[in-house]
Amino acid sequence: MYALPHSxxxxxxxxxxxxxxxxxxxxxxxxxxxxxxxxxxARVADLVGRLRSSGGLSRMPESxxxxxxxDYAPMGTELRDGDEVAFIPPVAGG
Amino acid sequence: MYALPHSxxxxxxxxxxxxxxxxxxxxxxxxxxxxxxxxxxARVADLVGRLRSSGGLSRMPESxxxxxxxDYAPMGTELRDGDEVAFIPPVAGG
Amino acid sequence: xxxxxxxxxxxxxxxxxxxxxTLSPDDGAALLFWGVVRNQNEGRPVSHLEYSAYGEMAERxxxxxxxxxxxxxxxxxxxxxxxxxxxxxxxxxxxxxxxSPHRAEAYEASRYVxxxxxxxxxxxxxxxxxxxxxxxxxGFTPTVREMA
Amino acid sequence: xxxxxxxxxxxxxxxxxxxxxTLSPDDGAALLFWGVVRNQNEGRPVSHLEYSAYGEMAERxxxxxxxxxxxxxxxxxxxxxxxxxxxxxxxxxxxxxxxSPHRAEAYEASRYVxxxxxxxxxxxxxxxxxxxxxxxxxGFTPTVREMA
Numbered sequence: 001m002y003a004l005p006h007s008x009x010x011x012x013x014x015x016x017x018x019x020x021x022x023x024x025x026x027x028x029x030x031x032x033x034x035x036x037x038x039x040x041x042a043r044v045a046d047l048v049g050r051l052r053s054s055g056g057l058s059r060m061p062e063s064x065x066x067x068x069x070x071d072y073a074p075m076g077t078e079l080r081d082g083d084e085v086a087f088i089p090p091v092a093g094g
Numbered sequence: 095m096y097a098l099p100h101s102x103x104x105x106x107x108x109x110x111x112x113x114x115x116x117x118x119x120x121x122x123x124x125x126x127x128x129x130x131x132x133x134x135x136a137r138v139a140d141l142v143g144r145l146r147s148s149g150g151l152s153r154m155p156e157s158x159x160x161x162x163x164x165d166y167a168p169m170g171t172e173l174r175d176g177d178e179v180a181f182i183p184p185v186a187g188g
Numbered sequence: 189x190x191x192x193x194x195x196x197x198x199x200x201x202x203x204x205x206x207x208x209x210t211l212s213p214d215d216g217a218a219l220l221f222w223g224v225v226r227n228q229n230e231g232r233p234v235s236h237l238e239y240s241a242y243g244e245m246a247e248r249x250x251x252x253x254x255x256x257x258x259x260x261x262x263x264x265x266x267x268x269x270x271x272x273x274x275x276x277x278x279x280x281x282x283x284x285x286x287x288s289p290h291r292a293e294a295y296e297a298s299r300y301v302x303x304x305x306x307x308x309x310x311x312x313x314x315x316x317x318x319x320x321x322x323x324x325x326x327g328f329t330p331t332v333r334e335m336a
Numbered sequence: 337x338x339x340x341x342x343x344x345x346x347x348x349x350x351x352x353x354x355x356x357x358t359l360s361p362d363d364g365a366a367l368l369f370w371g372v373v374r375n376q377n378e379g380r381p382v383s384h385l386e387y388s389a390y391g392e393m394a395e396r397x398x399x400x401x402x403x404x405x406x407x408x409x410x411x412x413x414x415x416x417x418x419x420x421x422x423x424x425x426x427x428x429x430x431x432x433x434x435x436s437p438h439r440a441e442a443y444e445a446s447r448y449v450x451x452x453x454x455x456x457x458x459x460x461x462x463x464x465x466x467x468x469x470x471x472x473x474x475g476f477t478p479t480v481r482e483m484a
Contacts, residue, residue, distance in 0.1 A: 020390065022388065022390055022458065022460060023388060023460035023462075023472055024460075024472050065477060065478050065480055066480075067390075067393055067458070070390075070392065070393040070396055072456075072478055072479075072480045072481070073480065074480050074481070074482050076482075086390055086393065086458070088390070088458050088478065089460065089472070089475070090474060090475035090476055090477045091454070091455070091456065091457060091458055091459060091460065091475045091476055091477075091478060092454075092459065092460050092461050092472075092473045092474070092475030092476070093387075093394070093418060093429075093430065093453055093454055093457045093458075093459030093460075093461075093475075094371050094429065094430050094450060094453055094459075114242065116240065116241075116242055116310065116312060117240060117312035117314075117324055118312075118324050159329060159330050159332055160332075161242075161245055161310070164242075164244060164245040164248055166308075166330055166331075166332045166333070167332065168332050168333070168334050170334075180242055180245065180310070182242070182310050182330065183312065183324070183327070184326060184327035184328055184329045185306070185307070185308065185309060185310055185311055185312065185327045185328055185329075185330060186306075186311065186312050186313050186324075186325045186326070186327030186328070187239075187241070187246070187270060187281075187282065187305055187306055187309045187310075187311030187312075187313075187327075188223050188281065188282050188302060188305055188306045188311075202352070203351045203352050203355060203368070204350065204351050204352055207351060207370055208426075211372060211426060213374070213375035213425050213426060214374065214375060214376075215372060215374065216371065216372060216373075216374045217369065217370060217371045217372065218370040218372065219367065219368070219369055219370070219446075220351070220367070220368040220370060221367055221439070222355055222365060222366045222367070222368060223364065223365045223439075224359060224363060224364060224365060224366065226361070226362065226363065226364045226437070227361035227362060228362075277361050278359060278361060289374070291369070291371075291450065295443060295446070295447055298367075298443070299443055302439065
């Protein structure tokens, strides 16, 4: 077995995450969707933190309901490159 | 006050009663309807007795469900001239 | 003022028209019960059903049931239509539309109307079987109240 | 094999076609829930509603709900259609058709589908008021299960 070179300072690979906004969240975002780069291993909570750090989405709740690839998913869900994360304000169908 | 002449042997005035038959009772009667003369004061039970006394309607139950002028009515209901009595086998709407 | 309406007819039932006639601008929902002819009864293949009715009384009784349901459950308008004549598999024999500002009562009222209809409305059906035979379908004996 | 079907569409819903698509020859009844736009909400006069949806997920979630209802209540096919776009008073925003060999289960299943739909399907509506104002209608926060 060879020990692979390893260091904490190595840059982590980046993922592209697509965020979708609906209804009142869309109004806050001013856009239907947004593509963001996040470091590998990022979770939904990290994405939310990034989105809430500036602009209209700072009014979004700290733990909004999200769906990852069309399944409701908790804040701790680990994201993968290419994931689609939908931000879902309280639903009012019917 | 004058006492009116009265006798039990006087003929009672007659009423015309229209009987309607539906579904299996119609099959038994061989007709949709039948007009009968009954003495004043006759009740539904008397009409049923008369109808069951001969022919196909003898197969009708002793106390069939009837409606008098479109209201369900018990066997003891007193009839009046011109009444319409419908004979109603078990219903199967829907 | 919401209304009760009942009709016995040899003509096919149009669900869009029935819903439109039943709904008022105050209503948020309508529930439509749509009873159709099945292809079998207790395993015996059915080819069609022949419905007959004491039409005038059936309409009166259906309207009464609709009134009872509206009063009991506080719905909007209720309209009930029952077909007569020969019906093919899949054709609607009965349609009950209940309009309501809110939905919970509509379910209760719709259920009430169909259960009562089956128990007391003077309508009969004869099954026509695939083998050519016909038979009156056994039904419910309406409850007759003794006079007060 | 009865099916579950779900559609999010900007086109008006045709109740006759929906019933016809849902019923099979084994079914004796269908129940159609027909949700429409009301003329007021909590006393404020409404002129129209604008529906939007996360269409693909909404269809998936409605189909799941229909599957759950069929499994739980043993009905026949269930079809769910939700409108999007601007709807006038009286227009149908949602239609749920439940076919069933017998009627009791159809009522249970229909109720289940509309209640679940309102709680978890990603659809939103904005009310347009007679005074020209618009507002997102407050809704339900879907339950998100923690990962196992």
